[in-house]
Amino acid sequence: MAAAVAHGGGHPTSTGTTNRKLMMWIFLGSECLFFGSLIATYLIFKHAVIERGVGPFPHAMMIDGHEEHGILNIPITSTSTFVLLMSSLTMVLAVYGAQHARFKMMKLATLATILLGLAFLGFQVYEFRSFGAEGLNLGTNLFGATFFVLTGFHGTHVGVGVLYLASMLAASFRRNGLGPEVGEHMEIAGLYWHFVDIVWIVIFTLLYLLPA
Amino acid sequence: MATVAGTLAHHENSGVWSWLTTVDHKRIGALYGITAFSFFMWGGVQALLVRTQLAVPHGAVVDAKLYNELFTMHALTMIFLAVMPLGASFQNFLIPLMIGARDVAFPRLNALSYWVFFGGAVLLTASFFFEAPGGGWFNYAPLSEKEFSPGLGIDFYVVGLMVLGISSLMAALNFAVTIINMRAPGMTMMRLPVFIWMSLIISFLLILALPPLTVALIQLLFDRQFGTHFFIAGEGGDPILWQHLFWVFGHPEVYILILPAMGIVSEVIPVFSRKPLFGYPAIVFAGMAIAFLGWAVWSHHMFTTGMGAVPRTIFATNTMIIAIPTGVKVFNWLGTMYGGNIRFNTAMSFAVAFIALFTIGGISGVMHASPPVDGQHQDTYFVVAHLHYVLVGGAVTGIFSGIYYWFPKMTGRFLDEKLGMVHFWLWFIGVNLTFFPMHYLGLLGMPRRIYTYDAGLNWGFWNMAETIGAFTIAAGVLIFVINFFRSMGQEKTAEANPWGAATLEWATSSPPPEHDFDVVPVVRSRDPLWYDRDHNIAPAEPTGEHIHLPPPSYYPILMATGVVLMAMGPLSHLALTAVGVLIVVYGIWGWALEPTE
Numbered sequence: 001m002a003a004a005v006a007h008g009g010g011h012p013t014s015t016g017t018t019n020r021k022l023m024m025w026i027f028l029g030s031e032c033l034f035f036g037s038l039i040a041t042y043l044i045f046k047h048a049v050i051e052r053g054v055g056p057f058p059h060a061m062m063i064d065g066h067e068e069h070g071i072l073n074i075p076i077t078s079t080s081t082f083v084l085l086m087s088s089l090t091m092v093l094a095v096y097g098a099q100h101a102r103f104k105m106m107k108l109a110t111l112a113t114i115l116l117g118l119a120f121l122g123f124q125v126y127e128f129r130s131f132g133a134e135g136l137n138l139g140t141n142l143f144g145a146t147f148f149v150l151t152g153f154h155g156t157h158v159g160v161g162v163l164y165l166a167s168m169l170a171a172s173f174r175r176n177g178l179g180p181e182v183g184e185h186m187e188i189a190g191l192y193w194h195f196v197d198i199v200w201i202v203i204f205t206l207l208y209l210l211p212a
Numbered sequence: 213m214a215t216v217a218g219t220l221a222h223h224e225n226s227g228v229w230s231w232l233t234t235v236d237h238k239r240i241g242a243l244y245g246i247t248a249f250s251f252f253m254w255g256g257v258q259a260l261l262v263r264t265q266l267a268v269p270h271g272a273v274v275d276a277k278l279y280n281e282l283f284t285m286h287a288l289t290m291i292f293l294a295v296m297p298l299g300a301s302f303q304n305f306l307i308p309l310m311i312g313a314r315d316v317a318f319p320r321l322n323a324l325s326y327w328v329f330f331g332g333a334v335l336l337t338a339s340f341f342f343e344a345p346g347g348g349w350f351n352y353a354p355l356s357e358k359e360f361s362p363g364l365g366i367d368f369y370v371v372g373l374m375v376l377g378i379s380s381l382m383a384a385l386n387f388a389v390t391i392i393n394m395r396a397p398g399m400t401m402m403r404l405p406v407f408i409w410m411s412l413i414i415s416f417l418l419i420l421a422l423p424p425l426t427v428a429l430i431q432l433l434f435d436r437q438f439g440t441h442f443f444i445a446g447e448g449g450d451p452i453l454w455q456h457l458f459w460v461f462g463h464p465e466v467y468i469l470i471l472p473a474m475g476i477v478s479e480v481i482p483v484f485s486r487k488p489l490f491g492y493p494a495i496v497f498a499g500m501a502i503a504f505l506g507w508a509v510w511s512h513h514m515f516t517t518g519m520g521a522v523p524r525t526i527f528a529t530n531t532m533i534i535a536i537p538t539g540v541k542v543f544n545w546l547g548t549m550y551g552g553n554i555r556f557n558t559a560m561s562f563a564v565a566f567i568a569l570f571t572i573g574g575i576s577g578v579m580h581a582s583p584p585v586d587g588q589h590q591d592t593y594f595v596v597a598h599l600h601y602v603l604v605g606g607a608v609t610g611i612f613s614g615i616y617y618w619f620p621k622m623t624g625r626f627l628d629e630k631l632g633m634v635h636f637w638l639w640f641i642g643v644n645l646t647f648f649p650m651h652y653l654g655l656l657g658m659p660r661r662i663y664t665y666d667a668g669l670n671w672g673f674w675n676m677a678e679t680i681g682a683f684t685i686a687a688g689v690l691i692f693v694i695n696f697f698r699s700m701g702q703e704k705t706a707e708a709n710p711w712g713a714a715t716l717e718w719a720t721s722s723p724p725p726e727h728d729f730d731v732v733p734v735v736r737s738r739d740p741l742w743y744d745r746d747h748n749i750a751p752a753e754p755t756g757e758h759i760h761l762p763p764p765s766y767y768p769i770l771m772a773t774g775v776v777l778m779a780m781g782p783l784s785h786l787a788l789t790a791v792g793v794l795i796v797v798y799g800i801w802g803w804a805l806e807p808t809e
Contacts, residue, residue, distance in 0.1 A: 013393040019317040023389045026419060030381065034423035037457060041431065041442070044453060052448040139439030142448050149434060167801065 024188045028195045031157075035199050038153060039206060042146040049143045056136045058143055059211055071134055072208055073127070080123030081204050084158075087116035088197045091190050098186035103177060106186065110169045113193065117162040124155045147207065154203060157196045164189055225726075233764035235319035236726060240326050241305030242622070247330060248297035252608075254337070255289035256689065258282045260682055263646075267679035269667035279663035280346035281365070285339075287349035288369070291469065292376050293333045295603065298611050299472035300329075300383055303411045305622060307387055309717035309724060310405050312396025312733045317389040319762045320803065325383035327772030332375030335776055339368035348661065350458055350513075351432075353443030353451040358436045364783060367436065370429045371779035377422045377429075378775060384418035387411055396716070398735035402496070405715045406489065409496050410475030413503045417464045417471075420507075425461035428454055437782055452517055459510035467506045469603060470570075471499065473610025474541060477563040480617045481545050483713045484560035485552030488739055495544045498537035505534045515583045516590045524583045531581035538574055542567060558632030562613035565640050569605025573598055576651065591661075594654025600647040604685075612639070612692070617711070624704030624723045631695040638688030645681030649674035714739035719751065727761055730754045762808050771799035 013019060053063050059070035090112040097106030128148070136144045168189055172178050178185050234240065262282050265271040274282065304322065308315055316322050339345060343363040347356045356366045391404070391412045404412075431442040432454070441447035443454045482489045489495065511519060511527040519527075545567050554560065576598040580586040589595050612635075619627050658671050665671050709718035718741060720729050731752045737743030744751070774795030781789025 014395045014399075015393055017393070019389050019393050022393055023317070023385050026385055026388055030385075030419045030423055033420050034427060037424045037427035037460075041427070041453065041457075044450070045448070048448050048450070054448075137439070138434065139441065142441065145434065145440035145442060149430065149440070153430075163797070167804070171804075 018184060021184065021188055021191070024191050028191065031195065031199075035150075035154070035202075038146075038150045039202065042150055042207065045142040045146050049141055052141065054141045056131070056134055056140070056143070058147070058207065071131060071136060073130070074208055076123065077127065077204065077208055080120050080127075081200065083116050083123065084120045084197055084200055087113045087120070088194055090116060091193045095183070095186045095190045098178070099183035103172065103182075106182075107169060107172055110165055110172070110186075114162055114165050114169065117158050117165070117193075121155060121158055121162070124151065124158075128152075150203065150207075154196070154199060157199070161189075161193050161196055164192065230764065232769055233323075233766045235315075235323050235762050235765055235768075237304050237308050237316050237319065237322060238622075238724065238726075238728075240322050241301050241303075243326050244297050244304055244329070245301035247326075247333065248294050248301060251289055251293035251333060251337075252295075252298070253689065253693075255286055255294050256686060258286040258289065260686060262286060263679040263682040265663060266665075266675050268676065269665055269669075269672050271664050274663070276663045277346065280661070281340075281344035283661060284345050284348055284351075284369075285337075288336060288345070288372075290603070291349060291465070292373065293336070295469050295607050295611070296380065297329055297333075299414070299469070300325075300380075302407070302472060302476065302611075302614055302618070303383075303387055303414075306618070306717060307390055307408060307411055308394070309621075309720070309728055310408050310715055311391060311394060311399055312716050312729065312735065313390065313394040314728045314732070314759070315762065316386050317394055318386050320765050320768055320808075321382055321386050323765065323768035324771055325379050325386065327769045328375060328379035328382070328775050331772050331776035332372055332379060332779070335375060335779060336368060336372030339365060339372070342368070345369035350455075350462065352458075353432070353435075353454040354445065356432060356436075356454075357444055359444075366432070367783050370433050370436070371782055374426060374429050375775060375779045377426055380418050381422050384415040384422075388415040388419065391415070396733050396735055399716075400735075402493065403735055403738045403740075405475075406478035406492070406495055406499075407472075407475035410471040410478075410499055413499050414468050414471050417468050417503055417506070421461045421464035421468070424457045428457035428461070431457075433782060452514070455514050455517065456510070459513045460507075462513065463510040464503070464506045466602070467503055469607050470610075471502070473566060473570075473607045473614075474499065476610045476614035476617070477545060477566050478541075479713075479715065480559050480563040480613050481548050482739075483617070483711050484555045484557065484563075485549045486555075486712075487548055487552040488714070488742070489544065490547035490550075491540075491544045492738060494540055498540040498544075501537040502534060505530055505537070509534060512581060512586070515586045528581055528583050532578060535574065535578050535581075542571055542574075557616075558627070558629055558636055559613050559616035561633070561636045562609050562616065562639075565636070566606060566610045566613060569601055569609055569643060573601025573603075573605055576601065589654065591659055592654035593650040593658045593660060596660055597647050597650035597654060600643075600650070604647065605643050609639070609643070612636075618717075619699070620706035620710050621717055621722050621724070623700065624706045625699045625702055626706060626710070627695050627699050631691055631698070635688045635691040635695065638684055638691060642681050642684030642686075642688055645684060646678050647681070649677050649681075709741065714742040716740055727759045731757075765803070765806060767799050767803040767806060771796055771803070774799055 013022075015022065049057065050061060050063070055063070055068055056071040057063070057068050058072050061068055061070070090109045094106050094109035094113060097103065097109055131144075136147075138145055138148050168178065168185065172182075231239065231243065234243075261274060262279070265273040265279060304316070307313075343365040345351065345365040345368055347361060347366060347369070351366065351369055354360060356369075391408055395404070431440070434440040435442050435444065435449075441449040443449050443451045445451055478489060478495060508530045509527055511523060512531045515524055515527075549564075556564075576594070580589040580595065580598065616627055616632055619625065653671055653674050656669075656671065658665065658669075665675075704723075706722040708721050710722070711718070716733055716735070717724070719733055731754055733740065734752070736749070743749075774792045776792070777795065778789045778792030781787070781792065
């Protein structure tokens with residue numbers, strides 16, 4: 001009997017997908033438009049930054065006949081990208097553990113995901129500080145504005161994800177753990193986490209890897 | 213908590229606290245409705261001030277600055293605090309009842325949506341105590357930048373719309389999941405009532421259209437508070453970017469405003485024509501087509517910005533194509549009435565007036581879909597006439613139809629038909645008297661958003677007529693308010709299905725019990741109650757199944773307080789934002805751990 005019960009994640013629904021999971025999927029659709037708008041803003045202003053000629057610039061480029069160095073540190077950010085991608089692996093392991101009642105594995109993998117997420121945020125803090133030291137701020141030029149707002153909001157999403165997973169980890173130590181729907185809970189957290197990782201892959205490609 | 217039907221464990225059902233903590237979709241719908249109608253009247257007062265100022269040349273009721281604030285706040289109030297939440301009020305009340313569910317998918321999230329809306333509405337309106345936003349509801353850069361608008365007005369606009377956007381996003385997610393996932397047995401997608409289809413479409417429009425607006429607001433906030441130059445041309449930024457991001461939201465937004473009314477009249481017209489809706493699949497797919505095309509037309513608001521011939525051609529073509537699905541709907545409604553046994557009561561009168569007034573607005577919309585024509589219409593009263601015909605003549609007229617139609621279901625009482633018809637005629641005459649002359653004044657060249665004009669321009673006569681029309685509308689609304697309070701003082705006499713309607717909300721008592729349905733209905737047709745009547749299928753007896761209702765919760769209102777505090781940070785001190793974040797995080801934890809069984 002579909003949709004007989006008015007709420008609750010684990011009850012039968014019209015589609016078979018639980019309400020919570022369906023909502024997370026639709027919410028991530030909304031998030032696509034959010035990051036899409038921020039990324040579009042970056043791409044729109046990319047050439048305006050070069051034309052205006054006020055540095056620092058993201059990539060090495062010729063401005064008024066002399067070479068300006070690029071401020072983006074590709075090796076370091078490649079490392080932090082690797083760290084974030086590994087967090088997706090540990091997230092998969094955490095979901096696997098939750099769905100197969102291997103709770104020790106779930107807790108360890110969740111902890112690893114949190115630590116990798118924090119490490120990524122540490123890289124980002126380092127990057128922001130070093131850019132600041134080189135004279136790039138929000139108001140310096142449009143590269144600064146688009147870069148800090150886009151990566152800053154991505155970092156905020158990672159931070160929210162860390163808080164989300166830390167709350168789940170803490171709750172998993174209660175007497176009943178995360179309850180009978182633990183697999184569902186972790187899977188939804190995983191959806192969010194993987195989405196944030198995928199967004200970073202797009203940002204990393206468009207901001208760091210594509211040359212001017 | 214689980215109890216047998218008939219001996220439900222009722223939660224505390226009266227008193228202020230029960231309303232502050234309610235998670236019942238019907239009560240939240242009532243809260244939305246009363247709040248939104250109050251703001252509708254407040255937005256009306258602003259409109260009357262505007263009309264009084266413009267009644268005669270060299271009007272001196274308000275000065276230029278207050279005039280700018282009034283027309284800006286009139287638009288913001290009517291769009292975000294009145295018409296959108298009135299739609300949400302119907303959706304809250306009707307979605308579970310019409311699909312045969314006992315509540316929305318996330319009852320507490322529903323309450324949170326309302327309280328965040330309430331907080332955002334109060335925050336935006338409180339700007340009048342400091343400085344109200346005065347840059348138009350579209351709030352174009354560079355006027356909105358710190359250099360030209362140094363006061364708090366634009367900051368109120370930014371944080372107010374962010375808060376309201378959060379509320380709308382949460383409500384839309386909730387409704388989308390509810391409609392997709394909570395349908396009664398047999399309620400397939402192609403048996404959903406048209407109002408539900410329109411609600412689903414609106415939900416997805418909101419879910420996808422709000423983020424670009426949020427990004428634009430964030431960028432404006434950073435421009436004003438943190439020294440970026442997103443929209444400042446002198447520093448390499450681009451004011452046109454604001455226009456694009458705003459209208460990528462803004463054009464889907466106009467469908468968000470009109471589609472609830474289209475859904476409402478699609479329910480009202482079949483009932484009072486005693487005929488099933490003509491061309492149900494056509495009207496559903498036309499709604500989807502409107503929503504889909506609505507994404508590809510935003511730049512028709514920007515024809516005069518110098519986009520070049522190719523984009524202008526594409527956006528003009530797309531805009532004209534939207535007239536096709538819209539026309540399909542109009543013919544569906546007319547086809548439903550054709551040959552029907554029509555009852556012209558108040559609800560039906562408003563529904564038929566909706567078709568007429570909306571069509572007039574739709575036709576002038578096709579006119580300025582043409583870029584050369586738009587070049588003449590741009591920023592004149594012709595556009596004001598167009599948008600008011602679709603929003604007042606369309607959206608609000610449709611909402612009134614819905615109020616008269618569902619009032620017995622919502623309250624158990626009827627609105628008086630005599631007063632209702634007085635309301636209807638004052639409204640219908642007032643709307644036409646106010647907004648039709650605006651076409652003429654626009655073609656004469658009267659610009660929008662001017663706070664006064666010279667006597668020698670010959671604009672005085674029609675402006676006076678419009679002002680008289682505006683007060684006629686106000687008189688109609690006043691009659692409605694009197695009608696409302698008179699009815700609320702009377703006995704509950706409405707039976708379950710007083711109009712002989714076909715949809716599920718009429719299968720339960722008026723007003724419905726807290727758990728909506730004693731037995732979850734089984735749907736066998738697109739018009740379930742007519743099908744069951746014609747096939748002599750009696751409603752199922754209560755089986756004593758367990759009916760579980762979620763307990764009330766104070767976390768929604770607590771978290772809404774946190775959200776509003778977060779938004780007040782940029783207006784005063786960022787420490788408030790930090791306090792707000794802490795309250796929200798605490799609220800989420802409490803929410804997650806709160807027992808709901």
